[in-house]
């Protein structure tokens with residue numbers, strides 16, 4: 001992701017979250033040396049569009065997924081699955097062993113997506129979002145390998 005993608009990213013962000021990130025927050029991530037951001041483009045009705053994006057950190061062997069969203073018109077087409085799988089491979093290649101993320105308790109779609117990728121729910125941060133708890137989920141690459149074999 002670069003600054004020229006931000007118009008599309010912010011449109012999707014605002015449609016996707018009750019407390020969306022601002023432009024300033026994304027720009028701050030571009031300057032953060034532990035932060036990475038990818039976009040996923042798709043061909044849709046004969047036109048290339050930014051379909052999804054992800055922002056994550058890699059710190060001391062841990063990956064932290066901070067933000068991921070898919071254009072509402074392009075959901076349930078496997079975009080999130082593909083983008084996270086790509087991100088997990090990137091993290092693993094960078095020596096990451098465990099990946100963490102937080103998800104709203106009510107976000108059944110995201111929780112199902114993460115479970116399908118092998119994430120487990122490890123604990124709850126009460127009222128993390130002010131109005132709602134966060135479920136902290138973790139993927140251990142070592143366990144993913146064991147499960148696959």
Ligand SMILES: CC(C)(COP(=O)(O)OP(=O)(O)OC[C@H]1O[C@@H](n2cnc3c(N)ncnc32)[C@H](O)[C@@H]1OP(=O)(O)O)[C@@H](O)C(=O)NCCC(=O)NCCS
Pocket residue numbers: 016017068069070071074075076077078079080081082102103104107108109110112113114116
């Ligand atoms: C959650 C989100 C990223 C999923 O993106 P997506 O591209 O639609 O997801 P995929 O098509 O890759 O779905 C993969 C699997 O996740 C699960 N899933 C995704 N959306 C779902 C939904 N609305 N209801 C139930 N399960 C869902 C399903 O198991 C799905 O597999 P299936 O379609 O074969 O049943 C998208 O709904 C989104 O942007 N939501 C708003 C932002 C958000 O909540 N981000 C996560 C914050 S933690």
